[in-house]
Amino acid sequence: MYALIATLIGIAGVWVLAYAGVSRTIWTAAITAYLLALFITGGLGALGLLIAAVLFIPAAVVLNVGKIRRQLIARPVFDLFRATLPALSATEQEALEAGDIWWEAELFRGQPNWSKLLGFQVTQFTPEEQAFLDHQVEMLCEMLDQDRIVRKDHDLPPQVWDYLKREGFFSLIIPKEYGGRAFSSLAQSTVVTKISTRSLDAAVTVMVPNSLGPGELLMKYGTQPQKDYWLPRLADGREIPCFALTGPDVGSDAGSMPDYGIVCKGERRGQEVLGIRLSFRKRYITLAPVATVLGLAFKLYDPQRLLGDEEQLGITCALIPANHPGVRIGRRHFPMGLAFMNGPIEGEDVFIPLDWIIGGQSMAGKGWRMLVECLAVGRAISLPALGAAASKLSYRMTGAYARIRQQFKLPIGEFEGVQEAMARIAGRTYLLEATRVLTASAGDLGVKPAVVSAIAKYHMTEHMRRSVNDAMDVHGGRTIIYGPRNYLGYVYQSIPVAITVEGANILTRSLIIFGQGAIRCHPYVLDEMAAVHDSDSQRGLERFDRLLSAHITYTSSRGVRAFTHALTRARLAAAPVVGPTARYYRELTRMSAALAFVADVTLGVLGGELKRKERLSARLGDVLSNLYLASAVLKYHADAGRPEQELASVQWALEFCLSAIYEAFDGFFDNFPAIGLGRVLRFVVFPLGRPYKAPSDRISARLARQMMEAGGVRDRITQHVYLGRSAADPVGRIEAAFNMLLRAERPYQRFIKALGKEAIKGYTFEEQLASCLEHGVLDREQAELVREYERLRWDVIQTDAFDPAELAPEEERKALSARREVAWARQAVE
Known part of the structure; x- marks a missing residue:
């Protein structure tokens, strides 16, 4: 019995210490105390203690004496990594370091501090921001007719362009001292959201100057003279900006752009000056056809060494007037389902002075970091706003239509098959609005969350796609007919635009979310990589040794935590609240620990090979993403005071996310290259089988009913939908x-x-x-x-029908018009 008790105490002690993730010193002291306790209580004799000491003391010395540990343990690992780990290119280094880490790091590291999330204050609108939403944005929406914009005019009306400029819609991010509105990130997001529910063309037109573009780059990197000249002109609408990055061979891989500039001397206003001769060919540039000033990204070379000792200076950003000699601008692309201004920009041997580089000569070659940092802002604000808006509109209109439209003397919303689709719309809309508010509010802390912005961009546009598809299914023929009555058709057609821009969704999921997140969010990996590539080998080894020891403790702790939470159904995990949502906090903590452990094992086994295992990387990215989305839901619900009427929406969203996490892990374990290790990882994370299921039919039915009820959840999550002031809208x-x-x-x-x-x-x-x-x-x-x-x-329930002449071929319309003129002339004579 004594032996059994002692063994159990030993196992429990090891388990507790590993769970807590204690240091080497505490491990050493605890094992020493355990052996002495066994000796004192008679469980271990003198010979046994001697044997234990012979085995334990050398190991303790190796692990606790720095010089010995570095030579026997750290040095071999360090040399292996140094030989096999490729050095990061400057472009990769800048991309990894761009932006900040935020709440996603807590989720990645396996022990999220929920009090930190719940204590975070989401942004509250200022009186000026609220007034702008209530008046200027409302008035703008009233001026818009999306059907006419897309099908007839192929542009916003002139009076709308004037209104946008006059009321400062292009200056939401520009500081007040330059004439801008200086709105918060959440206010910017909400402005775009509301406009999007009326016209995606107007929303895109507004969002581009306020996200990735000259304004953002000038504010962060511009010289004072550049700010003083350009920002007031951008603020009052005298200048319309665009930013040219994408080209025929340049999509998500901006680093491969062929557009280039050569440092040289040239003539400017009758004088010889040092400048750049540019050649470029860009496409898909929003606002290009009407832009008066363009931001341009290109690779800069200095073959004559006029600026220094290097020939290849790197990606550079410059600001160029659209009417500058050699710039070819003004032609249009025709985006699918939309009519916003978008087109190509080209130039050959265009000479510009050096001081047109954004930030001046000192920023030559630093454009890539500028771009990736500012891109995070656009991903976190603009595209999530579009995704939330489309889902909000789908929710509001589908709920109303499902109660109005009847079949077999029943509202179609009473049929279970329809309710299934409605519930998906409802749950996703709650999820998207929660994520939009949390992500945009992060920007108001001065945080530029690179990984979170990629999560928001990918998942919010993908959920938008599915919400709109479900809404189209419920409406049936009502929304497949073009015309002024159709409130969903143009949204449906334009989905690929949001999916594609600012980083294609496929690559965002498979390369960026986990690829960047694993390195940026991990407490040790990025520092270990830096230590391995340290030019001073000895200094790098000493730093690597400290990091490696902490890393091993971290990994073992997360593994034990993941297994413990799995066996106990997360009952040992802490929850910051009591009530129906408490278990979800605990389950997310469990999955956070599982992600931390699985990610560490994967990085250790696959190393740099993981970069090419895109499907595995994407699945771990899905785990991290759904942890973030779920935490946004809990935060949104908590900030509202955890109202009971929202509980079904919360449960649907959280159970959806947890089920998606299971599916991602399941696919990951099934496809892990080391089959045996994959099975071990599955056992650690899911020893009792599948713990999560998709939302139940009961919850789905409740969500569908709430969509058809006035007030309550319906009004909260569809807030900022433009509802129209007349029945003709x-x-x-x-x-x-x-x-x-x-x-x-x-x-x-x-x-x-x-x-x-x-x-x-x-x-x-x-x-x-x-x-x-x-x-x-x-x-x-x-x-x-x-x-x-x-x-x-x-x-x-009516759909639009048109006079045949409106839809006739162009030649037929001309002939018909001529015949009518002749007929009218005859009538006038008679």
Whole structure:
């Protein structure tokens, strides 16, 4: 019995110490104390203690004496890494170091501090920001007609362009001292969100100057003269900016751009000056056809060594007037389903002075870091806003339509198959709005979260895609017909634009989220890489030794935590709240520990090979991403005071994320190159089998019903949807019918049910309504409500139909127009 108890105490001690992740010193002291305790209590004799000492003391000396440990343990690993680990290129180094790490690092490291997240204050709008949303943005939305913009005018109306400039829509990020509005990141996101629910063309037009573009680059890197000249002109709309990065051979791999500039001497205003001769060919440049100033990214070379000792200076960014000699600009692309200004920019032997480099000569060759840092801002604000807006609009319109539209004398929202699609829209919308608010608010702390911005860009546009698809399915033919009544068709067609821009989604998922996250968020990897490549080998070894020891402790701790949480169903994990959401905090902590352990083992086994295992990397990226999305949901719910009416939305979103995490891990373990190790990892993370399932039908049904109910969750998560001020507006039309339905639904249902009775006569609606009135099914007030609702309902379910001349081929339209003119002339003579 004594032996059993001693053994159990030993195992428990090792387990607790590993779980806590204690230092070598504490391990050594604890083992020493355990052996002495065994000796004192008689469990270990003198010979046994001697044998234990012979085995333990050398190991303790090796592990605790720095010089010995470095030579016997750290040195072989250090030399192996130094020989096999490729040095990071300057471009890769800058990309990795660009931006900041934030909450995602807590999630990656296996022990998230939930109090830190819940204590983070999301941004509150200033009175000026709120007024701008209530007035200028509302007025802008009222001026827009998306159908006319896309199908007829192929541009925003001139009065809209004037309004955008006059009211400072292009200056949301510019400081007040330069005439800008200096709005918070969340306010910028919300402005774009609301505009997007009315017109994606207008939203894109507004968001580009306020994200990746000359304004952002000038504020962060520009010289004072550059700021003083350009920022006021950008703020008041005298200048329309664009930024030219993408080219025919340059998509996600911006580092391979063939566009180049040669440092040379040239003539500027009658004088010889030092400058750059540029040749470039760019495409897909938003606002290019109307831009008056363009930011340009290119590779800079100095073959004559006019600036220093290096010939290849690297990617550089410059600001060039659009009318500068040699710049060819003005042609248009025609984006799918949209009509915003987008086109190519080209130039051959374009000479510019050196002081047109953003930041001046000292920033020559530093453009790549400038770009990747500013790109994180656009990914965190603009595209998540588009994703949330499309999902909000899908939620609001689908819920109303599903209650208005009837089949078999029932609202289609009562059918379970329809509810399944509706629930996906509802859950995703809650998820997207929570993520939008949290991610944009991070920017207001001065944080530029590179990994979080990639997560938000990829997952929010992908969830948008699925929400809109489900909304289209529920609406059926109602939203596949072009015309001014269609509030979803143009959104559906434009989805590939959001999926593609600012980093293609496929590469964002497979290369960036985990590839960058694993190095930036890990507490040791980036520093270990720096130590391995230290020019002073001895200094690098000493630093590497300290890091390696801490790294081993970290990995073992996360492995034990992951296994412990798996065996106990995360009951030992801490939750900052009590109630229905507490278990989700614990389960996310469990999956965080699992990610930390699996990621470490993977990095250790595959090393640099992981860079080429994109599908494995993508799956671990999915785990990290869904941890972040789920934590955003918990934060959003907590900030609202954890209202019970939102609980179904919270549960759906969290169970969806946890199920997605399981699926990602499952695919990862199945496809891990070392099959045996993959099975071991699966056992550590999921020893009791699959712990998470997709959201239940019960939760889905509740979400679908909430979509069809006024107020509550519906109003909160669709806040900032432009609802239209008239029933002629595509959204206003369905809102008016829905609001009337809330008043008329009971008498209307009595009317519908009465139609099956023999006593009710009539072929037309008016005849049937009169019969119901005559037989006492409805009184006069109720009949008038039914009549008014039927008028609105009938209007809502209609689709647009056009005169054949409007859709005829161009030549036929011209001939028809000529024939009409002749006919009109004859009528005038007669």
